[in-house]
Amino acid sequence: MKEGPDIAYIATLIGDPARANMLTALMSGKALTVSELAQEAGVTIQTASAHLSKLDTAGLLRPRKQGRHKYFSLSNDDVAHVLEGLMGLAAGAGHLRKRTGPKDAALREARVCYNHLAGDMGTQMFDSLTAQGHVVLDNERPMLTASGAAFVADFDIDLDALRRARAPLCRECLDWSERRSHLAGSLGRAFLNRFEALSWARRDQNSRAVLFSREGAEAFRRLFPLKITL
Amino acid sequence: MKEGPDIAYIATLIGDPARANMLTALMSGKALTVSELAQEAGVTIQTASAHLSKLDTAGLLRPRKQGRHKYFSLSNDDVAHVLEGLMGLAAGAGHLRKRTGPKDAALREARVCYNHLAGDMGTQMFDSLTAQGHVVLDNERPMLTASGAAFVADFDIDLDALRRARAPLCRECLDWSERRSHLAGSLGRAFLNRFEALSWARRDQNSRAVLFSREGAEAFRRLFPLKITL
DNA sequence: TTAATGCTTCGGTTATGGTCGAACTATGAA
DNA sequence: TTCATAGTTCGACCATAACCGAAGCATTAA
Numbered sequence: 001m002k003e004g005p006d007i008a009y010i011a012t013l014i015g016d017p018a019r020a021n022m023l024t025a026l027m028s029g030k031a032l033t034v035s036e037l038a039q040e041a042g043v044t045i046q047t048a049s050a051h052l053s054k055l056d057t058a059g060l061l062r063p064r065k066q067g068r069h070k071y072f073s074l075s076n077d078d079v080a081h082v083l084e085g086l087m088g089l090a091a092g093a094g095h096l097r098k099r100t101g102p103k104d105a106a107l108r109e110a111r112v113c114y115n116h117l118a119g120d121m122g123t124q125m126f127d128s129l130t131a132q133g134h135v136v137l138d139n140e141r142p143m144l145t146a147s148g149a150a151f152v153a154d155f156d157i158d159l160d161a162l163r164r165a166r167a168p169l170c171r172e173c174l175d176w177s178e179r180r181s182h183l184a185g186s187l188g189r190a191f192l193n194r195f196e197a198l199s200w201a202r203r204d205q206n207s208r209a210v211l212f213s214r215e216g217a218e219a220f221r222r223l224f225p226l227k228i229t230l
Numbered sequence: 231m232k233e234g235p236d237i238a239y240i241a242t243l244i245g246d247p248a249r250a251n252m253l254t255a256l257m258s259g260k261a262l263t264v265s266e267l268a269q270e271a272g273v274t275i276q277t278a279s280a281h282l283s284k285l286d287t288a289g290l291l292r293p294r295k296q297g298r299h300k301y302f303s304l305s306n307d308d309v310a311h312v313l314e315g316l317m318g319l320a321a322g323a324g325h326l327r328k329r330t331g332p333k334d335a336a337l338r339e340a341r342v343c344y345n346h347l348a349g350d351m352g353t354q355m356f357d358s359l360t361a362q363g364h365v366v367l368d369n370e371r372p373m374l375t376a377s378g379a380a381f382v383a384d385f386d387i388d389l390d391a392l393r394r395a396r397a398p399l400c401r402e403c404l405d406w407s408e409r410r411s412h413l414a415g416s417l418g419r420a421f422l423n424r425f426e427a428l429s430w431a432r433r434d435q436n437s438r439a440v441l442f443s444r445e446g447a448e449a450f451r452r453l454f455p456l457k458i459t460l
Numbered sequence: 461t462t463a464a465t466g467c468t469t470c471g472g473t474t475a476t477g478g479t480c481g482a483a484c485t486a487t488g489a490a
Numbered sequence: 491t492t493c494a495t496a497g498t499t500c501g502a503c504c505a506t507a508a509c510c511g512a513a514g515c516a517t518t519a520a
Contacts, residue, residue, distance in 0.1 A: 477505100
């Protein structure tokens, strides 16, 4: 015993319900203020402040001061990755939160997973890309093919710029609700950005839900048809 | 708030020092008895029993009864993956355990990470495979090339059998001590098995350390030369 | 300046949960 | 059978840490 990094330290931090709620809220990718996070967690502001300070000194958060506001966001992809992993384990344990309200339905349909599209539509997009041969799975790892590169370029995504950045282009992300793969990485983020830029969808203010307009959803289905509809 | 799986439930479970020690011990990939895990965690047997029961009902462990012994192991790769991720965060937070004794030195040199080789020699193996063109990194994801397949076959590893199994062949694993990639997945496991079968190395009984013999280490270096020595 | 808002710090209360001793069950050995 | 070992369950104790009220600090608006 007493070998390796202090895993309990980090896990305890995530393990408190209030802090877990805050972290989950930050999975939206947005930067949130102390008051907003207090609201999310259902605690008073001073309690939230104490929690956030702990998460910060552990390096899980990236704070930014702006005037009299203090914004927090997850410090990097690794943190988001671990959180998603924990969600997977919790979902696997059949340990979902109480009931599934109307909000939950929207979350299952489409939501952001840190910075890319997850949920039903996320997996649909992924499946469609695979079916069309734009993405191939190599040992459960997604790779963009030549036709995929053309497809992406057609959609006005600057692939070269993405490649130049050091972040991984394609990443697989296991969805906790669907238990199936969807596209993460900088390409996944780029797709979501385009959807928003085209006004196909917008992010819900109060949750991680991604709300597609009727036209947006239709365009999405045309672009990412399911195998059956081919 | 109140969306998604109960991440705090799992994190709290991992967050207790005693349980974290047990889980860390199980990262060795071995199945351990209640008494052994109690020893690892530094608690009495009845306390360990209670902890293990909780971890079990959460689905993190796989129990097996054998005679009057009860063996526990991690229930799957996902659990190991999350744990390794947490180690990464903890190490990133500069929050390493107290001091680094002589035992720790051995751990940095070579240790098992769930079921494959990690530490200095793990990253060396990975770097060498990459330098020789046996493995290519595609967006930070390792892939076995044709020459790599031949290399593996030469080493008497039954690649087809591995491919038939559903588990991913190559997986990247970020080392917490080196902060660099090494080879996980079923191929990583197969390599470690071969090292043991050839008596190049054996696992330390009381830690996650992998102890190479002098001849084994030489053979290892011949097989996996560093770029500089080429 | 004063007032209002956003956040932090301090002190005291409370409860959750980790801990062990002791008693109990189950498997195997003598 | 009796004894020994492995593990579980129960009950009581105790410490850690989450929580909020109140007061304090910092920034912006009036």
